[in-house]
Amino acid sequence: MREMTCIVCPNSCTLKVEEQREEIVVTGNKCKRGREFAAAELKHPMRTVCSTVRTVFPEAPVVPVRVSAEIPKNRIFDVMREINQTVLTVRAAGGDVVIRDVLGLGVDVIATSSMLQSFAELKGEK
Ligand code: SF4
Numbered sequence: 001m002r003e004m005t006c007i008v009c010p011n012s013c014t015l016k017v018e019e020q021r022e023e024i025v026v027t028g029n030k031c032k033r034g035r036e037f038a039a040a041e042l043k044h045p046m047r048t049v050c051s052t053v054r055t056v057f058p059e060a061p062v063v064p065v066r067v068s069a070e071i072p073k074n075r076i077f078d079v080m081r082e083i084n085q086t087v088l089t090v091r092a093a094g095g096d097v098v099i100r101d102v103l104g105l106g107v108d109v110i111a112t113s114s115m116l117q118s119f120a121e122l123k124g125e126k
Contacts, residue, residue: 046070091116
């Protein structure tokens with residue numbers, strides 16, 4: 001028996017998960033998404049990553065980024081290392097790719113803010 005918290009919605013149901021032969025038995029879930037979450041969590045847990053990346057622009061030394069899709073949970077620290085080693089040298093807009101296909105995972109790291117472009121506009125650079 002394993003206990004885990006469902007992170008699919010803000011209800012945060014406490015799930016009790018048991019593998020019985022070929023079947024996964026889940027209790028404590030208020031909806032079927034909890035069962036799907038528990039099954040995925042047992043077999044191949046995935047997570048999203050949100051962070052910040054450094055830039056060369058003094059007015060915005062860091063900008064927020066996230067992965068474009070969930071990545072395997074056991075690769076979070078590897079992806080964070082890549083993000084931490086990256087320095088943005090272009091004024092990326094929200095949605096722009098900052099790291100393409102990070103670590104060959106088939107997922108990009110993308111900017112989630114257009115603040116670098118907004119600062120450029122304020123300075124009359126655009
Ligand atoms: S089991 Fe359903 S209701 Fe409960 S946290 Fe997960 S998604 Fe939300």
